[in-house]
Amino acid sequence: YYRDRRLPPGPKRLPFIGNIHQVPQVLPWRTFHQWSKKYGPIMSAQFGRQTIILIADTTIARDLLDKRGSLYSNRPKLVMADDNLVKGMHILLRQYDDRFRLHQRMEAPVLSPRASSTYYPIQDLESKQLLHELLSSNDFSLHLERYSISLLYSLTYGFRVKTGNEQDVEDARRILHNFTYASRVGTWAVDAIPMLNSLPMFLAPWKRIGEELFQIESSLHMRNMNKGLKSRAWNWSKEFSVSKQGQLMPPLELAYDLGILTEAGLETTSTVMKIFILATQSYPRFISVAQREIDHVVGTDRLPTLSDKDNLPYICAVVEETLRWRSIVPGGVPHAARQEDTYMGYRIPKDATIVPLHWSMSLDEHQFDNPLEFRPERWLAGSDNDRFTNFFGYGRRVCTGRHIARNSLFVLVARILWGFDVQPPIGADGKPKTVDDMDFGSAFVSAPAPFEAVFELRNEDARRIIENEWETTEKNLDIIMDSIKEEQKSIGLDLRG
Numbered sequence: 001y002y003r004d005r006r007l008p009p010g011p012k013r014l015p016f017i018g019n020i021h022q023v024p025q026v027l028p029w030r031t032f033h034q035w036s037k038k039y040g041p042i043m044s045a046q047f048g049r050q051t052i053i054l055i056a057d058t059t060i061a062r063d064l065l066d067k068r069g070s071l072y073s074n075r076p077k078l079v080m081a082d083d084n085l086v087k088g089m090h091i092l093l094r095q096y097d098d099r100f101r102l103h104q105r106m107e108a109p110v111l112s113p114r115a116s117s118t119y120y121p122i123q124d125l126e127s128k129q130l131l132h133e134l135l136s137s138n139d140f141s142l143h144l145e146r147y148s149i150s151l152l153y154s155l156t157y158g159f160r161v162k163t164g165n166e167q168d169v170e171d172a173r174r175i176l177h178n179f180t181y182a183s184r185v186g187t188w189a190v191d192a193i194p195m196l197n198s199l200p201m202f203l204a205p206w207k208r209i210g211e212e213l214f215q216i217e218s219s220l221h222m223r224n225m226n227k228g229l230k231s232r233a234w235n236w237s238k239e240f241s242v243s244k245q246g247q248l249m250p251p252l253e254l255a256y257d258l259g260i261l262t263e264a265g266l267e268t269t270s271t272v273m274k275i276f277i278l279a280t281q282s283y284p285r286f287i288s289v290a291q292r293e294i295d296h297v298v299g300t301d302r303l304p305t306l307s308d309k310d311n312l313p314y315i316c317a318v319v320e321e322t323l324r325w326r327s328i329v330p331g332g333v334p335h336a337a338r339q340e341d342t343y344m345g346y347r348i349p350k351d352a353t354i355v356p357l358h359w360s361m362s363l364d365e366h367q368f369d370n371p372l373e374f375r376p377e378r379w380l381a382g383s384d385n386d387r388f389t390n391f392f393g394y395g396r397r398v399c400t401g402r403h404i405a406r407n408s409l410f411v412l413v414a415r416i417l418w419g420f421d422v423q424p425p426i427g428a429d430g431k432p433k434t435v436d437d438m439d440f441g442s443a444f445v446s447a448p449a450p451f452e453a454v455f456e457l458r459n460e461d462a463r464r465i466i467e468n469e470w471e472t473t474e475k476n477l478d479i480i481m482d483s484i485k486e487e488q489k490s491i492g493l494d495l496r497g
């Protein structure tokens with residue numbers, strides 16, 4: 001079995017399957033990390049016919065995926081997920097072609113840093129609800145998921161998700177699960193042998209599975225978009241449907257674009273926040289440092305807001321450290337090479353899959369002293385360009401929701417620490433329970449295994465302010481969305497809807 005010696009080094013491969021048998025289904029990024037100790041920061045492997053280039057070093061990832069971004073802006077072909085489940089309509093799986101750029105141009109105006117800052121009134125409302133919920137319930141997972149989905153549903157469709165137990169949340173979870181299921185490497189014969197997908201349905205049972213899942217997802221996205229179009233106030237469904245680009249798309253393609261934006265924002269933001277709560281359990285020392293800063297800058301008689309950001313460097317460092325400490329996509333989001341390339345003397349073939357190993361880069365001992373420790377202070381020592389900071393990906397495929405996401409993370413972290421001490425629960429033996437901070441799932445977005453935490457109010461003033469803020473805040477989304485539209489106009493953004 002021929003191995004191209006110009007490829008980066010990597011483990012020995014078997015005929016036909018290559019290295020597939022060496023990659024576990026459970027936490028595969030930890031195996032890749034072990035490989036990098038042996039083969040170095042750029043490696044190659046073979047999955048069937050697919051050449052995989054694995055990158056465990058920040059500078060190499062930036063050199064290829066950022067600096068040579070145009071060469072590395074495609075995605076690997078996942079036949080089951082792309083052709084059968086989403087029928088080419090998932091932006092994350094699209095190749096970097098004219099159609100992708102059409103979608104990018106349609107989304108860019110509503111996702112720019114300036115537009116993202118105008119969405120703060122929704123983040124303000126939803127985070128006030130979250131604080132209010134934490135007064136009487138420690139079910140932080142539910143409250144964080146509700147926050148994330150309600151923010152995106154408000155922006156995209158003009159309606160809120162008020163309890164987190166609605167059918168919409170269940171549907172969104174199911175769709176994410178289906179996508180992860182269909183994208184699993186090594187599960188579908190058709191991903192290894194794409195030709196199989198031309199078999200008729202009765203000989204290709206996986207196509208029926210794909211078709212069923214497609215029906216569920218497409219009807220949800222269409223239903224939601226139609227609600228958005230009928231909503232009284234401004235929202236992204238309206239904005240996209242009258243845009244020049246949106247007019248060139250059939251309704252289902254438009255509905256998928258909107259639906260994927262909501263999906264992309266749901267699991268990501270809530271998982272990062274669960275990791276933050278996990279850090280409060282494993283490394284509680286940082287809590288009092290953060291609270292001292294908040295008390296000094298904000299005081300105890302009002303909630304922190306987005307405009308406090310520049311004066312709360314420690315809180316910003318807590319956000320960075322949360323993103324680093326446990327990446328939500330530890331196995332990276334793969335890109336693909338659009339052309340053959342040469343780097344450090346190695347050949348990178350056209351169509352090779354390029355995987356930036358976030359797990360290895362975030363936990364690199366050369367970059368981060370004692371990397372398994374949660375220590376926000378490491379981000380205060382001034383800017384160090386060699387450190388891993390690409391939490392939102394690379395080049396032309398960088399996360400388009402990152403400005404909205406960063407604002408959410410800041411407001412949520414600042415407000416939770418302003419109001420609460422996050423404590424471990426007390427076990428049957430009367431001692432605080434400990435949590436295993438390495439116990440994570442193996443899905444594409446890797447979340448911590450369920451754990452408990454207790455949200456103890458810091459003082460009675462905080463209760464009074466949280467209750468008062470929640471009672472008096474504007475909750476009518478139509479009014480909020482119209483005010484966002486006005487704000488966008490006043491800062492000179494070009495609105496169409």
Ligand code: HEM
Nearest residue numbers: 091092264265268269333392393394397398399400401405
């Ligand atoms: C803290 C939360 C989030 C994190 C850590 C995160 C991270 C990422 C990463 C690592 C990628 C892959 C980039 C690459 O391939 O190089 C990505 C892609 C993407 N993200 Fe996010 N994301 C977050 C929140 C959001 C939100 C709130 C939205 C929507 C408003 C969003 C929309 C997207 C989309 C549409 C893509 C696909 C881009 C493409 O393929 O060109 N993300 N995100």
